[in-house]
Amino acid sequence: MLPPFELSQPTTLPEALSALAAGDGQPYAGGTILVPDLRGGREKCRRFISLAGLEELRFIGHDDEGTTLGACTTIADIAKDPEMAIAAPALAAAADVFAGAMVRSVATIGGNICCGSPSADMVPALLTLGAEVTLSNSEGKRKIPLSAFYADYKKSVLKPGELLTAVSWKPLRQSASHLFFKLARRKGDAITVTGVSVMMAANDGKCSKVRIALGSVAPTVFRASQAEDMLRGRALTAELIEKAAKAAADQCSPIDDSRASAAYRLQTAQALVRRQLTQAWHQASSV
Amino acid sequence: MIQEKIVTLHVNGKEVKIIAPAHRTLLEALRHEGFVEIKCGCEKGDCGACAVMMDDRPVDSCLTLAWHAEGCEVTTIKGLGTPEKPDPLQLAFIETGGAQCGYCTPGMITAARALLNDNPNPSLAEIKRGLSGNLCRCTGYTRIFEAVQLAARNMREEREEV
Numbered sequence: 001m002l003p004p005f006e007l008s009q010p011t012t013l014p015e016a017l018s019a020l021a022a023g024d025g026q027p028y029a030g031g032t033i034l035v036p037d038l039r040g041g042r043e044k045c046r047r048f049i050s051l052a053g054l055e056e057l058r059f060i061g062h063d064d065e066g067t068t069l070g071a072c073t074t075i076a077d078i079a080k081d082p083e084m085a086i087a088a089p090a091l092a093a094a095a096d097v098f099a100g101a102m103v104r105s106v107a108t109i110g111g112n113i114c115c116g117s118p119s120a121d122m123v124p125a126l127l128t129l130g131a132e133v134t135l136s137n138s139e140g141k142r143k144i145p146l147s148a149f150y151a152d153y154k155k156s157v158l159k160p161g162e163l164l165t166a167v168s169w170k171p172l173r174q175s176a177s178h179l180f181f182k183l184a185r186r187k188g189d190a191i192t193v194t195g196v197s198v199m200m201a202a203n204d205g206k207c208s209k210v211r212i213a214l215g216s217v218a219p220t221v222f223r224a225s226q227a228e229d230m231l232r233g234r235a236l237t238a239e240l241i242e243k244a245a246k247a248a249a250d251q252c253s254p255i256d257d258s259r260a261s262a263a264y265r266l267q268t269a270q271a272l273v274r275r276q277l278t279q280a281w282h283q284a285s286s287v
Numbered sequence: 288m289i290q291e292k293i294v295t296l297h298v299n300g301k302e303v304k305i306i307a308p309a310h311r312t313l314l315e316a317l318r319h320e321g322f323v324e325i326k327c328g329c330e331k332g333d334c335g336a337c338a339v340m341m342d343d344r345p346v347d348s349c350l351t352l353a354w355h356a357e358g359c360e361v362t363t364i365k366g367l368g369t370p371e372k373p374d375p376l377q378l379a380f381i382e383t384g385g386a387q388c389g390y391c392t393p394g395m396i397t398a399a400r401a402l403l404n405d406n407p408n409p410s411l412a413e414i415k416r417g418l419s420g421n422l423c424r425c426t427g428y429t430r431i432f433e434a435v436q437l438a439a440r441n442m443r444e445e446r447e448e449v
């Protein structure tokens with residue numbers, strides 16, 4: 001049995017935001033983290049505001065300005081969206097290797113971002129898209145880069161009364177490469193040991209744009225900014241890619257846990273960054 | 288005082304009214320109402336024994352609040368097929384020996400049904416991915432994968448005959 005809790009069920013966003021402002025509890029989206037955490041005693045909150053009735057937060061919009069996902073869009077919605085493979089190939093790939101079918105049906109993108117877990121699989125691909133999140137409260141809303149959202153392990157800059165309502169990004173350049181790879185104990189339904197996403201565009205034989213993000217190897221998912229700086233504006237060689245992969249690994253601060261040792265995570269982080277940079281450069285520079 | 292309310296569920300085409308607090312899971316609520324074909328395994332989303340269809344999507348009923356199932360059509364394994372009118376998947380599981388103790392089978396067939404609804408001709412890799420949220424302690428999975436392939440083939444042939 002779950003511990004007893006209260007749940008309010010608003011049917012519109014303004015209603016939900018005023019419930020949040022009134023301190024009526026914490027958002028409850030798909031519940032795929034909250035239910036196991038409540039059952040396991042890790043979640044202490046006993047008052048929740050259900051987002052399940054807010055159909056207005058469940059949408060995928062593609063246009064010339066880019067793509068916007070409502071916070072309650074499920075991972076299955078993303079996996080089934082025919083345009084996602086073009087709008088954000090790495091995000092589509094992440095949705096594809098996310099949990100199992102039943103969890104994907106209900107787990108939301110908003111919950112994945114807000115849980116703040118370093119192993120949240122949608123976050124690396126969103127970071128390499130340069131995504132922004134929209135944070136709303138009963139007074140209005142603000143938009144911040146996702147890269148500024150996380151403060152520390154499971155801590156974000158979300159203020160009391162604020163709800164993450166959307167995540168959006170500008171269109172990827174058509175010739176850009178956008179990749180995600182999840183290393184885990186098995187291929188399906190497993191928590192990520194090391195996750196890496198890379199976005200790269202090339203121009204005139206040089207790397208013109210690059211973003212690298214790593215998951216599960218530090219207290220938060222993060223951008224390997226030092227590695228990115230080494231590559232931008234350069235023609236990539238195997239040697240340069242190896243140096244950048246080393247720089248990315250140097251930015252990691254992994255832990256030992258039941259899934260893998262810190263040493264294994266460091267080694268695989270470097271190997272996966274190297275592999276993905278090589279593949280991305282190959283794709284981006286050959287168009 | 289923990290608030291309770293009357294929740295109207297639609298299960299296998301029948302209306303079921305229950306009184307439930309917010310923390311009652313769909314799994315607990317339905318088993319209490321006699322839908323014991325839904326199995327309880329891990330209660331944390333890992334094993335898939337409790338899977339049911341909610342409208343057209345498969346969910347783990349242990350992760351679903353009964354309140355959130357209101358207004359949805361819930362289908363259990365008994366709603367997918369009956370001995371008189373079995374689902375092709377049920378026949379295929381019998382034929383290949385895809386069920387041994389049977390504990391994982393309701394959830395396994397539910398996930399397989401959701402997979403075949405989206406993809407009538409899945410590859411072996413797609414079947415493995417589609418069933419990755421369902422654990423089986425008996426069969427070693429091979430016969431389960433064979434059952435899904437067989438059901439997909441039988442359904443394709445049936446369509447071609449019509």
Ligand SMILES: Cc1cc2nc3c(=O)[nH]c(=O)nc-3n(C[C@H](O)[C@H](O)[C@H](O)COP(=O)(O)OP(=O)(O)OC[C@H]3O[C@@H](n4cnc5c(N)ncnc54)[C@H](O)[C@@H]3O)c2cc1C
Nearest residue numbers: 029030031032033034099108110111112114120121164332
């Ligand atoms: C069996 C299993 C397998 C899993 N596999 C994976 C996996 O492969 N990859 C992965 O990344 N995750 C995995 N997860 C974890 C989880 O499913 C995801 O992180 C999911 O996206 C969480 O979303 P949710 O809607 O279920 O969140 P909830 O459980 O509803 O909420 C999680 C947290 O986020 C807060 N929150 C939710 N929405 C908002 C919002 N809009 N604004 C502000 N705060 C909000 C809630 O208050 C809560 O604190 C798995 C979970 C299970 C049970």
Ligand code: FES
Nearest residue numbers: 328329330335349
């Ligand atoms: S009992 Fe629901 S997934 Fe195991």
Ligand code: FES
Nearest residue numbers: 387391423424425
């Ligand atoms: S048949 Fe026994 S658990 Fe699958």
